Amino acid sequence: MLAAQGVDAVDHAESSLDDARRLLADRKVTVDFVSDLGDPGDRLVALADERDADLIVVGSRGPGFLERLFEGSVSDDVSRHTRRDVLIVH
Numbered sequence: 001m002l003a004a005q006g007v008d009a010v011d012h013a014e015s016s017l018d019d020a021r022r023l024l025a026d027r028k029v030t031v032d033f034v035s036d037l038g039d040p041g042d043r044l045v046a047l048a049d050e051r052d053a054d055l056i057v058v059g060s061r062g063p064g065f066l067e068r069l070f071e072g073s074v075s076d077d078v079s080r081h082t083r084r085d086v087l088i089v090h
Contacts, residue, residue: 010035041077048084057087 013035024031032051036043048056060075079086 010037039077040074041072041081044074044078045082045084048082053084055085055087056082057089060088060090 017033017035020031021033032047034047036047044056044058047053056078058075058078060073075086075088079088
């Protein structure tokens, strides 16, 4: 069961990256598209460090109080654990 969930997660991530590539194809912006596994906050910070990124852009879906209390927030994790500028998009 876990292996199937892992495959589904990778397929979903690749599909999301394809959507982002199409959306940004005609824009004049430099973007790195990366599919990775692990803790999202930790991986975003590590990838930004590896690429010497100028800015980390991360979305926020506005979790409720209990969700934030028990699960945390990727955008909060990133902003607390990096020395880089972070743009949180709602």
